[in-house]
Amino acid sequence: MLAGVAGCVVVPQNRRRYLADPTMQAEDSELEARAKRKQHTSREGAGGGDGEPAGGGCGCGN
Amino acid sequence: MKLRAALVVLLLAVGCIVRASDALPTTLPKVALEPATGAARVTLSEVAAGRPMLVDFFATWCAPCRESMPRLQAYADQHAPGLVVVGVDVGEDLADVAPFVRELGVRYPIFLDRDFSLADATGAARVPALLLVAADGRILHRAHELDAQTRAAVDRALAPAAPAAPAAAP
Amino acid sequence: MATEPRPARRVAAALLAFALALRAPGAGRARADETDAHQQADEPSVSSFDLRLGWFEQDGHGFQSQTQPSGKPGSERATIVQPMALFRIRQGKHVQHTLVIPVDIVTAASPDALDAISSASQRNEAAGIDMTTAIAAGVNDFVIRWGVHVEEPLRAGNWGAAWTRHLAEDNATVTLSGNASFDYFDNISQEGYTDEQRSRVAANANLGASQILSPTTLVDGSYGITYQVGVLEQTWNAVPRGPMRVPLGEKFPHQRTRHALFGRVAQMVPLTHTTLKLAYRYYVDDFGLSAHTVELRAYQYLSRWLVVRGSWRFHTQTGVDFYTENAVNLMTGPLTPRTADSDLGPFDADELGVKLMLLPRRAPWPWLRPHSFALSYERYTRDNGLSMDVLALEWGQEL
Numbered sequence: 001m002l003a004g005v006a007g008c009v010v011v012p013q014n015r016r017r018y019l020a021d022p023t024m025q026a027e028d029s030e031l032e033a034r035a036k037r038k039q040h041t042s043r044e045g046a047g048g049g050d051g052e053p054a055g056g057g058c059g060c061g062n
Numbered sequence: 063m064k065l066r067a068a069l070v071v072l073l074l075a076v077g078c079i080v081r082a083s084d085a086l087p088t089t090l091p092k093v094a095l096e097p098a099t100g101a102a103r104v105t106l107s108e109v110a111a112g113r114p115m116l117v118d119f120f121a122t123w124c125a126p127c128r129e130s131m132p133r134l135q136a137y138a139d140q141h142a143p144g145l146v147v148v149g150v151d152v153g154e155d156l157a158d159v160a161p162f163v164r165e166l167g168v169r170y171p172i173f174l175d176r177d178f179s180l181a182d183a184t185g186a187a188r189v190p191a192l193l194l195v196a197a198d199g200r201i202l203h204r205a206h207e208l209d210a211q212t213r214a215a216v217d218r219a220l221a222p223a224a225p226a227a228p229a230a231a232p
Numbered sequence: 233m234a235t236e237p238r239p240a241r242r243v244a245a246a247l248l249a250f251a252l253a254l255r256a257p258g259a260g261r262a263r264a265d266e267t268d269a270h271q272q273a274d275e276p277s278v279s280s281f282d283l284r285l286g287w288f289e290q291d292g293h294g295f296q297s298q299t300q301p302s303g304k305p306g307s308e309r310a311t312i313v314q315p316m317a318l319f320r321i322r323q324g325k326h327v328q329h330t331l332v333i334p335v336d337i338v339t340a341a342s343p344d345a346l347d348a349i350s351s352a353s354q355r356n357e358a359a360g361i362d363m364t365t366a367i368a369a370g371v372n373d374f375v376i377r378w379g380v381h382v383e384e385p386l387r388a389g390n391w392g393a394a395w396t397r398h399l400a401e402d403n404a405t406v407t408l409s410g411n412a413s414f415d416y417f418d419n420i421s422q423e424g425y426t427d428e429q430r431s432r433v434a435a436n437a438n439l440g441a442s443q444i445l446s447p448t449t450l451v452d453g454s455y456g457i458t459y460q461v462g463v464l465e466q467t468w469n470a471v472p473r474g475p476m477r478v479p480l481g482e483k484f485p486h487q488r489t490r491h492a493l494f495g496r497v498a499q500m501v502p503l504t505h506t507t508l509k510l511a512y513r514y515y516v517d518d519f520g521l522s523a524h525t526v527e528l529r530a531y532q533y534l535s536r537w538l539v540v541r542g543s544w545r546f547h548t549q550t551g552v553d554f555y556t557e558n559a560v561n562l563m564t565g566p567l568t569p570r571t572a573d574s575d576l577g578p579f580d581a582d583e584l585g586v587k588l589m590l591l592p593r594r595a596p597w598p599w600l601r602p603h604s605f606a607l608s609y610e611r612y613t614r615d616n617g618l619s620m621d622v623l624a625l626e627w628g629q630e631l
Binding site: 012013014015016017020021 | 124
């Protein structure tokens with residue numbers, strides 16, 4: 001229910017100064033995100049959940 | 063059952079009904095704003111001084127504003143002095159606005175709407191937002207960019223009034 | 233293994249030359265001629281690029297390494313240099329292409345490094361290309377992507393699509409996406425002998441959502457499911473059978489279903505010019521592996537244009553059901569799944585990092601404003617015998 005109530009919050013677009021801040025973006029750098037995703041998925045058994053597949057595309061069994 | 067409940071909550075969370083907006087004003091509200099020059103507060107109607115005016119609401123964090131403002135400056139140069147172009151920054155201080163405007167080469171007058179009073183009064187809830195205001199203060203046109211419809215509306219606002227028909231002979 | 237030409241390096245050079253050829257003069261100036269503006273608006277032009285150079289120093293031991301007598305974990309010492317390039321190509325107001333060219337250059341002595349094969353004193357290079365096209369259409373966004381990845385024993389292709397719907401005056405979004413990949417690789421045995429090729433396929437679907445909670449708070453979450461089928465093991469990995477016994481080859485089931493649930497909250501504190509982000513992921517698959525990952529990031533503005541970021545990441549996983557350091561204890565038959573790959577064993581991993589960022593468009597000097605820079609260092613440590621120092625330098629420019 002809390003999620004339902006939260007769904008009705010409307011912040012006008014012209015008041016999103018802080019949401020548009022570079023530090024509030026999902027990733028600071030797309031290249032950094034790719035490098036870290038690859039680093040972690042090739043060193044750990046877990047992956048995915050970020051819109052990317054959990055495996056494949058590498059010469060590894062992870 | 064739990065999965066169904068979770069799906070309902072998820073749909074509620076993202077499917078909020080958009081609030082019905084209040085009717086938009088048809089004339090430019092008389093809200094005094096602080097010029098970026100530091101001069102005394104003034105209403106935009108006083109700045110227009112009886113001429114058609116384009117009001118551009120912008121913010122320094124708005125990427126489309128960064129692209130559109132130089133084009134608006136060129137448009138202002140083409141249509142001066144018949145058309146008045148002003149920029150209104152929403153929610154920010156002069157320390158943020160001054161270097162931004164300088165970097166883009168914008169020379170038309172800039173005003174600060176720190177508390178969103180004019181933006182809220184005119185119903186301009188997004189940036190960039192363009193308002194075309196007639197010489198008598200009526201809001202003629204609203205847009206998000208200087209598109210073809212906005213240019214046509216400006217041309218109509220600047221066109222000289224049609225001469226009155228001659229009185230019939232007695 | 234015989235010396236082979238470096239196809240990955242030639243591919244990477246050709247792709248970089250192609251990408252640089254797309255660079256056009258800056259198009260940010262106002263144009264009074266509306267006709268010219270419309271004509272040029274739909275021509276693709278490079279609007280910005282990012283470059284990143286990563287340097288990884290890895291140390292540790294694991295059974296997938298072949299440098300030790302059987303029964304003992306071998307060295308996983310490796311140095312990896314990772315240059316990457318990204319180009320954003322605008323095409324009109326609604327279409328943006330993003331081209332990414334990653335290259336890995338691994339120098340290692342028989343490790344299980346990022347993209348290395350098992351061979352003494354091996355220098356391995358890998359390169360790829362990823363292309364993403366994003367189309368903004370009112371309240372709907374569409375993304376199409378494809379990519380290829382090449383390294384000496386492996387060729388991989390991937391493609392995907394995503395749809396995002398903006399809701400509640402753009403205060404919320406819902407995203408549905410799907411990806412597929414196909415890997416085609418040499419079947420290298422433990423002795424380094426290649427006789428044929430193998431393949432595997434992965435299909436993935438994701439459902440995500442984001443929601444603005446306040447002018448300073450944003451939450452987002454997603455669920456992803458991935459199904460893999462084919463030869464999933466690394467054909468050259470060995471599983472020890474105790475001292476003085478010849479190790480066996482790694483053996484995985486032919487299919488794997490993987491689930492991941494992710495959530496994140498970002499909160500800005502305007503009074504102190506601070507931003508905090510907290511992310512959590514739960515992962516589980518039918519190999520018996522489950523994992524929890526938590527990441528905390530704190531950003532502090534040092535000035536309008538300089539930000540320092542501290543990060544901490546903790547990952548704990550149970551290991552797959554068939555992880556073993558002595559196959560004799562596990563096997564009931566020749567096809568029983570088994571692995572001694574330390575990446576798939578039970579462990580906890582910590583990662584601490586710091587990053588200094590110079591933000592674009594905010595520097596006090598006009599000549600610096602189109603540029604962004606970042607320098608970062610991270611220390612990654614696993615408690616089952618692996619550690620990594622990562623140093624990275626980034627540079628971006630708006631054209």
